[in-house]
Amino acid sequence: MNLVLYRKYRPLNFGSVVNQEHIKTTLANAVANNRVGHAYLFTGPRGVGKTTLARIFARAINCQNRTGSEPCNECEICKPFLENTSLDLLEIDAASHTGVDNIRELIDHLQFAPTKATYKVIIVDEVHMLSKGAFNALLKTLEEPPSHAVFILATTEIHKVPATIISRTQRFDFKKVGIADLSKHLAYVASDNQIKVSEGALMEIATAADGSFRDGLSLLDQVMNYAEGEITEELVETVLGLTGVKTLSKFLDLLVENQTQEAVSFISDLTYGGKDLYQFEKDFLEYLRKILLTKVGTTSDFGYTEEISQKMKDQAQALELPRIMQIIQIFQKAEGEIKWSSIQSLPLELAAVEATEENNPPQSPLILRGDEAAEEPPLNVREGEGELFAKVQAHWPQILEKLKEYNHSLISSLKLAQPISIEGKELVVIFPYKFHKDAIEARKNRIVVDQVIEEVTGLKLMVKPTLQKGEAQVEQKDELVESALKIMGGEVEN
Ligand SMILES: [Zn+2]
Structure with a gap:
């Protein structure tokens, strides 16, 4: 990670810290009123200013x-604190100093009064990484701290910090930095470096930084290295391998408009364009999440430009909530599959097909019939179930024969199955094996079977695959099984 800009623009006083207003004010007041506590706990995501504020606070309480x-x-006092050469400021990274000995060393060091400062300040970063023994040693000191000691514990994972430690501290919850705030800060840094950046480009970087100052500045640094002249949205997308919010929005349009072919081509274009598909998937899910939040009314202010905000509101409004949830679920499933797929684009292409096909208005006669049957029970079923069932039974061999024309693989699932009754508009068919039943249960297959039954018998029925209880009948030499096997060219084994 490139940290040049991050270090250069690290705020040196409370006033220049962007965001975290509430925390800044509380700490500044503690300094002004000379009411300094012995232990503080800073928790929140990475790169949002925890260590920065800890250092400012350390200087502020000691500055003369x-x-x-x-x-x-x-x-x-301030200078050696800034250069990290003062004996009165100790910073340790608990990730690499997890042991009880490290904490004991700290505690020994605390026994001595500060050399020049009023307070000895100990900043423990990633405090959740400490071992159990180390936490216990720390707890003892927090229970009876020397009057000159100030602990500032920082963590990204508060749930891993023991409650006994938390209860001894003043806790501050740091928030992610909003896209608008981050964009503003990045704009300042860019102009301070005489770099021209478009508004869209700033927004892209701020979005990618996901609420972290450190990441935002590091990404800007990366892009600046490539820029000749103005930094544009396109450059940001190319350098960082991102898919811009406009592109994501366009992809969602394709799905919503059920443009299967275009949606799949879109994925192919990404692949040929050398985009990181896993990153695209992540970006698209994040975009869908924002549409969802807009739809349910949580928030619609993500710090985007007016044009994009409006577009997102329009999309959220045009979509029904279940449809949004459906698309999210389809792409969430794809996310899990991308990593393991031998063809990386395949899960995304499938997701694009699934998301567009499911809501297509029925076009083929097969699907049309299936949907109709689902809506209202056709009259002819009510004639008398016994009679109808006899008709189906009599025609079963022809039904299987006909199915073979449609879809050869269906026969292997149906050859051991038997129709046993008609219940309402459903034709109950029992299967000795679950995987055969499951195959016919799949909606697409069921529709084909229903269609063939209608073609052969003239009856509108819906197949209801049911698993046969026990295995007694599996080997039964039955007329139906025999005829099925004849079609398959097989024999009944005894
Ligand atoms: Zn000073």
């Missing part, structure tokens, strides 16, 4: 030349 609550960053 404060303006209000702001450290001067010049005095003999």
Whole structure:
């Protein structure tokens, strides 16, 4: 990760920290009123300013030349704190110092009064990584801290910090930085470096940073290295391998308009364009999530430009909630499959087909008939179920023969099955094996079977595949089974 810009633009006082207003104010007030606690816990996502604020606070409570609550960053306390050469400021990364010995060392160090500062400040980053023993040692010190000690514990995973530790601290929950705030900050950094960046490009970077300052500046750094002249949306997308929000929006349009062919071509284009399909999938899911949040009214302000915000609102409005959920589910499933698929684009192409096909108005006569049957029971079923069933039974061999023309593989699932009754508009067919039953249960297959039954018998029925209880009848030499096997060219084994 490129951290040049991040280090250069790290805020040095409370006033220049963007976002986290509530935390800034509370800490600044503690400094101004000289009410400094012994232990603070900063929790929140990575790159949102936890360590930055911890360091500002460490200087502010010790600075001899404060303006209000702001450290001067010049005095003999501030300077060594800034350079991290002071004995009164200790920063440890718990990720690499997890053991009880590391904490004991800290505690020993705390026994001595500060050399120059008023407070000895200990910043423990990623505190959740400490071992159990280390936490216990830390807890003892937090219970009876030396009067000159100030602990600032930082974590991205608060649920891994023991409750006994949390209860000894003042807790501050840091939030992700919004896209608008982050864009604004990135715009400032870019202009300070005499770099021209389009509004759309800033938004793309801010979106990709996912609420993290550190990531945002690191991404800007990366893009700046490639830029000759103005940084555009296209450049950002190329350098970072992102799919821009406009492109994601267009893809959703294709799905919603049931344009199967275009949607699949869209995926192919991404593949040939060398895009990271896994990243695209992630970006698209995030986009769908925002449409969902807009739809349910949680929020529609994601910090995007006016044009894009409006487009997203329109899309959310035009879509029914179940349809949004359906598309999300289809693509969520694809996300899990991309990693394992030998053809990376296949799960996405399938998802595109599924998301467009399912809501297509019925076109083929097969599907049309299936849908009609689902809606209202046709009259002829009510004539008398016994009679109708006899008719189906009599025609079963022809039904199987006809099915063979439609779909050869269906026969292997049906050859051991038997129709046993008609219930309402359903034809109950029993299967000795679950996988045969499941195959016929699949909607597409069921529709074909229903269609063939109608063609042969003139009856509108829906097949209801049912698993046969026990195995007694499996080997029964039955007329129906025999005729089925004849069609398959097989023999009944005894
Ligand atoms: Zn100072």
